[in-house]
Amino acid sequence: MNYFELFGLPVQFGLDKVSLSIKFRKLQRCFHPDNFIIASEEKRSAAFKKTLQLNDAYRVLKSPISRAEYLLAEKGIQISRQKPFKDTEFLVKHIELHDELDQLSFGTNPKSALADFDGKISNLYEHHLVLLEQEFQDNMWIKAERRVNQLKFLDKLKNRIEQIEDQLFN
Structure with missing residues (x-):
């Protein structure tokens, strides 16, 4: 599942940051560790991994530059510091x-x-x-x-x- 799908957003550069933030907080509450205190180790681990994925996805999508790099990577274009900038x-x-x-x-x-x-x-x-x-x-x-x-x-x-x-x- 890509980062946009994780938040139920269209895969595009233009993004409603308010909607992203609201969906992030809602999902964060769903997978908060306090909700899994009495759950099995497997469920706690899955919730922890989901929280890490949500945090990473939110960090990438909220930044226009990171979001653009992510979209380009999805198209097979990696932006590298080693690649010379020729403009x-x-x-x-x-x-x-x-x-x-x-x-x-x-x-x-x-x-x-x-x-x-x-x-x-x-x-x-x-x-x-x-x-x-x-x-x-x-x-x-x-x-x-x-x-x-x-x-x-x-x-x-x-x-x-x-x-x-x-x-x-x-």
């Missing part, structure tokens, strides 16, 4: 964005500049998610694979922004 235009843009982020702390109002930059990157990230959803709908697996790699780079940039925010605001 030089995107890589150049990514380096420029990192340089721009590095320069923000030298401005007159770094907190405001960082907030603006964060908004810019969030918009770019959301735009790539929209494109990725369309690529999945159109069965464009190779383009979707490239888009996932782009999103991973943007996600790292978002994490770096959060680190800088923590330094500036704490």
Whole structure:
């Protein structure tokens, strides 16, 4: 049973996160260890395994990047760190964005500049998610694979922004 079937969801990139969360909590309650205290060892073990499967499935499906990687893997496309990323235009843009982020702390109002930059990157990230959803709908697996790699780079940039925010605001 794949992760989507586990939650009774259609196998697609676009996902109702609220529905996923509700179904996860409902299934989690069904297989909670407290419900199997007096059950046989076999039933306790099965419930424990189901809980692990639910937790893993929920973690994968709630993250757009993990969900996309999972869907691509279902199509036989594995995204690997060892596989070279050949989109030089995107890589150049990514380096420029990192340089721009590095320069923000030298401005007159770094907190405001960082907030603006964060908004810019969030918009770019959301735009790539929209494109990725369309690529999945159109069965464009190779383009979707490239888009996932782009999103991973943007996600790292978002994490770096959060680190800088923590330094500036704490």
